[in-house]
Amino acid sequence: MPHLSVHVLESDLAGRETALIESLTDAVVAVYGEWARSLTVVHLIGLPPHRWGIGGAPATAPAPAVTFGIKEGAFHRPDSEEIIARLVAGVTDAVAGVFGERVRAGVTVELVATLPGRSAVGGVVVTS
Template sequence: MPHLTVHVLESDLAGRETALIEKLTDAVVTVYGEWARGIVDVRLIGLPPGRWGIGGTPAQAPSPSVTFGIREAAFSRPDADEIVAGLVTAVTEAVVGVFGERVRSDVTVELVGSPAGRTGAGGAVVTS
């Protein structure tokens, strides 16, 4: 299941939640296909001003940061480079589509791989 956690200033997020969830889900679907739509998990974390720092000082207008949880096996596929590039591009475009061009150059998308057997759902370890 693709998990996307987005950190963004609360003031930038307010009123844009639904649009961001929809666009991020669509972004994943453009790479994985329509079958993935129902399993995309998006979590939005709005931070108050002063609670996000860059370079040792509170950030004035940070661009959203996306952590994308993905099965580690995806990085071993023959098409892994295309999957990674496609996800980074599609997720960035989704964020820019909601917040505007001002955020593009600093949007971060971090793909984090989970090895099989290292996560659980419903109280059971997921092995595939």
């Protein structure tokens, strides 16, 4: 299951929640296929400006930051470099499409690998 958590200023997020969820889900589906739509989870985390710092000071206009939880096996596929590049580009395009091109250069996408047996759903460890 692809899991995306997006940290963004609350003031930037307000009113754009549905568009961002749809755009990020579409970006995942564009890479993996339609089967991934119902499995894609998006968490939106809106922060007040005084709770986001860069360089030791409150940030004035930070770009959204995305943490993308992905199965570790995706990094070992023969086409892993292409898959990773398409995911990062698609997620960045989705964020810029919702918040505007001004954020593109600062959008961060962190791919976090989950090993088999290191996550659970409904109290059951996922082993694949």
